[in-house]
Amino acid sequence: MSAKVRVTINGRTVEVPAGTLVTDAARAAEVHIPVFCSHAKLPPLGACRICLVEIGLPRKDRDGKPVLGADGGPEIAWNPKPQTGCTTPVSEGMVVATDSPVAVKARKGTMEFLLVNHPLDCPVCDEGGECQLQDLAFAFGADFSRMSDAKRTFVSENLGPVVKKEANRCIVCMRCVRYCDEIMGEDALTPHRRGVRTEISSFDRQPLDCEQCGNCVEVCPVGALTALPYRFKARPWDLRQHITICPWCSNGCSVRLGVRGTEILRARGTERRGVNQEYLCVRGRFGYGFVNDAARLTGALVRPPGAAGAGNALEPASFEEAVAHAAARLREIAARDGADAIAFLGGEKLGLEEQYLFQKLARAVLGTNHVDSRTRLVAPLPGTAFLKATGGGRPSISLDELGRTKEVLVLGDDLQGESPFLQAVLLRGQHQQGVHLTVAHPRRVKLARARFGGVWLGLAPGSELALLNGLTRAALDLGDPLPAPSGGPPPAEVAAGLPALRTALAAWTPERAAQATGVPAAAIVAAARRLREAPSRAIVFGRAYAEHAQAAALLQAVENLGWATGALTAGRSCVLYAGPHSGTQGALDMGLAPDVLPGYVPLADAAARAPFEKQWNAKLGAAPGLTAPEILAAAAAGRVKALWIVGDEWVRSAPDRALVEQALARAELVIVSDLFLTETARRAHVVFPAVSFAEKEGVLVDCERRLQRTARALAPRRGAKSDGEIFQAVARALGAAWSYRTNEDVFREIARLVPGYEGLSWATLLPLGPQWASEPARVAASLRPAADERPAAGEGLWLLSGGVLFQQGSLGHRIELLTRLAGAACARFHPDEWKRLGLTAGDAVLLEGPGGSLTLPVAVDESVPPGAVFVPYAHRDVELNRLGSPGGAGLRVKASKAGIAQRTGV
Amino acid sequence: MSGAPAPHTAPAGPVGPVAWPSALQPKVAEALSHYPNRRSAVLPLLWIAQREWGWLPPEVLRLVARTVELPDAEVFGVATFYTMFNLKPVGKYHLQVCMTLSCSLMGADRLFQHLSGRLGIGHGETTPDGRFTLRRVECLAACGGGPCLQVNEEKFHENLDEAAVDRLLERLP
Amino acid sequence: MTGPLLFKDIDTPGLAGLDTYRRVGGYATVLAVLGRQTPDQCIEIVKASGLRGRGGAGFPTGLKWSFVPKGTERPKYLVCNADESEPGTFKDRELIEKNPHSLIEGMILAGWAIQSNAGYVYLRGEFGWLQKILDQAIAEAYAAGLLGRDVAGTGFRFDLHTHLGAGAYICGEETALLSSLEGYRGQPRLKPPFPAVEGLYRCPTIVNNVETLVNIPHILGQGAAWYRQWGTEKSAGTKVFSVSGPVKRPGNYELPLGVPLRVLLEEHCGGMRDGLKLKAVIPGGSSVPPLPASLLDTPLDFESMNAVGTFLGSGGVIVIDEQTCMVDSLWNLMRFYAHESCGKCTPCREGTYWMTGILERLERGQGRASDIDLLADLADNILGRSFCPLGDAAAMPVQGFLKHFRAEFEHHVGQRCLANRRRDSRMGVPA
């Protein structure tokens, strides 16, 4: 893009884009310029002065022509003062020296100054061995110290449960403070005082009240900030490092596991690597303890046949016995009730290859199309719904580009809990790239805070569809859907749907939308205008819409808005679905949905089905199977008799607790593969012990549809099997001729067979795989009215829920640090509601929904709107699905004071 | 030389959330009105607060942070950068003796020691009766009148010697 | 005290009031210039006058103004630097205290020249009492229609506010000043971009010293040629010298640039106090190297000072007598710089701390012979390596003291200083 210039560094000439900083140009020339205050994600600061180099420019004559020296080369005018390489952009003909006497003296001088007050406590410093200051002292420092006076000293302190601070070691590079502010949007750290007394700490030295991400520790180049959970656990040279992908959400962060023996001792990011480029959230950094949890399953369990439910307990069995038993029972049920009596659920946490095998087992071996990974869906959705809403597989943008998009609309999710890295991308974009945020959420979530300069559309709960319709109408009032940047018209289906959509939206005037949503009409019109007119724009949504009772209509409405605003057509724009799990996108890609084969191939399309039938050597049913909510109902009604649930705590996460209990009780055969004896597994007839993310390799597809390789960091826990091995063993027991030696074999088959994945191989996925895309789109677009006027279920307050940062599902409950940080799950009320209910601190509240009730401690929370109650989901202490399934536009519950809170256990 | 300096109100040290007293609200609004963004008012508001409460306890810093819509920590970082904000209570009369070269040439060190001896306190200390805090400060821009001293925020007292400073202390109400 | 220009009427009773100021000709230039001369003409006149910044760096004022981009939609700001924290300097205080309207008038005119509609005066925190005086004058000017929406009926809008710092020398550095004005810790910012292009609130901003600005009404009122009757070719006009130390009559003296240092000290200040002999003079505020008595005939102008290895700086002239210990003096100054270092960059933060420790040891008789070269080398490692000129300001005096008074430092090695007539202050490390 920008013009290239030639720079010579220590005699090596490289060509780099104009404006590249000298330090980066040096990297290209393979010359090492040390830095401390400079960081890839932060604007240049120029404070630490370790990167001082000597810089010269070609001398120019009056006409701007370079003056030639005696040797015929251009004469160089050297700047008399050394310059900071981290702040100086290169220009044509620039000459840089890091090895000249001036540069060497400057660097040594700074090095010496850095050690003036730095203690020589390397032997007891956790940073030892990977301390940048130590490395530099080794490389450039003097072998004796001229500093013999007393050092200034601070006392060390713990800044909360994560950060240990040893201020004497601090070199005041400000990386931690700036990262906390500019990337995390937290501002929890601040320098105190000034000069040599500068000390990084918190407000009044209180424990940090923040996301506890530990990125401050990560970016600290010395041992001033270290991680308390890792303190004194290991020396870095004793650790094996394995880079893999974080299992905690769909953002696909690259994580470096430090392993000693069979134990993971820490997780870190890596600067300039992965989509996250070093960032990790608290879960990614500290949420690996479950891998070494003593409670992990170490063998299969089988419930011996007998009188149904009559006290016959799960008993240990060999893997082979369990496989044989599962296969026999599946065969029996299929023979007796037909394959349609079997359903496969889950798989959003599996790797791509296992996802592929799971549905292949269901479809090709057993002959059922009842497969669905989307176990939390409340209402049926086609398997193509998410891809269609995001453009049908057309090329999208990366998270990195998303951070440079000028206008971003975030719909429904609190990204802090659901997609922490995505939130960080947007916050950094807001700070550094002028990203403007519009957040449509009933609660004033973090991204919607005034400090981030965006606009909060605080819609009334249950009015999501009205808001989308209002926005779409306002956007269409500004003109027809925009053409692609190439000038091509929008797809024919879009043009075709336009008249009907316009007619349907005629009623959705800004005023009507305002009335329905409580968002001012002007704010709706302005948001639509920003989206439509910004140089680039993006719409982001996640599980809040996916798991909404009106999901089908909402996803269509998102798509409509995407076309109407140009988010789906314009350059550097996108509609992004950030699903709940690391494998959410992969599961959809691999056909873990009842109506599509891998690659979104419709089951009903005989021609498209054919290659699969040939490869799998099976006849596939053309009729779509049941979706997860339908399977739930069918199992509860006794129509589905066998369930295989993989890596999913269905009892807690299916939308209706009473129904799921009934389904599990009624089913003749429940097979569960998991790491732990979960509540769901306790109700199973066969339990397979599965391995964790750290014990297997494969591929994950993140929310930007990027394929990334995962790596095995540990040998599998004794007795546990990878899900792929389990599926293959059962398939073979059922007579299938599967013979995959590794997941790579499976991936080869995928690359041969699955549209969109053609030609890929594991080798192409490192370090950062491609984002798959398809032109023409894999799923056809449609522009179509989106309506669903069903009212909410229940009565009383709106139940608002969502993921919270410190608790995200059953694995999180096993991480002591996370549960401690999460604290008790409270029902949160707006101060007005709090007053209305006559609550005082320490009270408990009884919430009653159509399906049951819950008693919870209470908290005041100004971010919750009046007329609603917020309860986190996936929190250890709440089983939200006891209240019943939301129907229509959401769920309402009755709230009443229930005396003093008593913490109930798990 | 100006008359008796206005005393600080006695250090109160509020705990728990505080609010701007209604009498100060116009001043707060006025300070905010001087700038195109709220953040710029952070120093003026810290001053208003310090004049009201005598020092800046954490709750007051939080109040300022709320008012300018900044994170608490950020305001803490700002307040501690500058030396004139008192993060601990100070006496009714804050005696700030300039010790930099010009004043030192004219006897500031002797003056400071005289005060220290007379009040029985050292640098940064407060007399037990809460009347005086003594502090060495850097150049006050009164070099031609050294040695000099500032009491609270009042105009400097210049050309001081032991006798003059004694008279000054005795005049204080 | 009097002077030809800025101090001419300074002791007129009531000058701080608008009526008196007007009686001595105040605001006449505003009336004569606003709407009658174009901004460009004003900048040209200031350029032609040869006026150079009086805050210390001596940058040509008209040239600086001409860097403000023209025709942008963004607001432009004028900021008066009244931080006056350079040890030895106390002129701006007197100018504002006695003649606040001359600053207001200068700012209105400068605002016009750069087409800024808003000005701030950044006063150091210890000037709370002075802020009241200036605010009072500003209120008078508003009431008289000289500030606000329609300055003197010309349709030009100019708003003016004061802003009080809170104790930080570094806030005199222009970018640190802007950080402080925006509500940040007062730390300097990267240049470029320079404030004239991207300053306050990232808008074009001119920062000028008080004395620079109070010259403006005279220059625009009487013309560049008239102004050039004082001073030298390259150092035009008058300068206020703040003299401190043991001379008979310390204080502010406004004199034409180019007047020899000796004339200032002997004729105007009445020479040394009885019984004292001059040893050294720091001619431009504590940040510049000292001159020994032998160089007393050097003219006080930018070039002549540079020629003898020092700077005119802010015009804060600190006189040091024979009985004063130079090691102790340098220790005193180094404490100041260590106390005032903002902490942003390594050489300044750590170097000033380290040098303070070494000087303390030397002064206490615990020094080593190698300490002197160490000091010199540390100063060399700071000079030109720090983020902002505060580091240089700490290093340059070290070099100057060592250059002219090395023997005194050598004499201190291993022996406690006895010559000092001041008591050991035992301040130790700044806290």
Ligand SMILES: Cc1cc2nc3c(=O)[nH]c(=O)nc-3n(C[C@H](O)[C@H](O)[C@H](O)COP(=O)(O)O)c2cc1C
């Ligand atoms: C450490 C440091 C302190 C300074 N202090 C002051 C000051 O107190 N007053 C001032 O006018 N300029 C001071 N300056 C100079 C300013 O940075 C700036 O050059 C000046 O305000 C420009 O105004 P002028 O061109 O009118 O002189 C200081 C510079 C430095 C590096």
Ligand code: SF4
């Ligand atoms: S704590 Fe670490 S990251 Fe923060 S300023 Fe100090 S050295 Fe830098």
Ligand code: FES
């Ligand atoms: S004083 Fe901190 S960099 Fe200059």
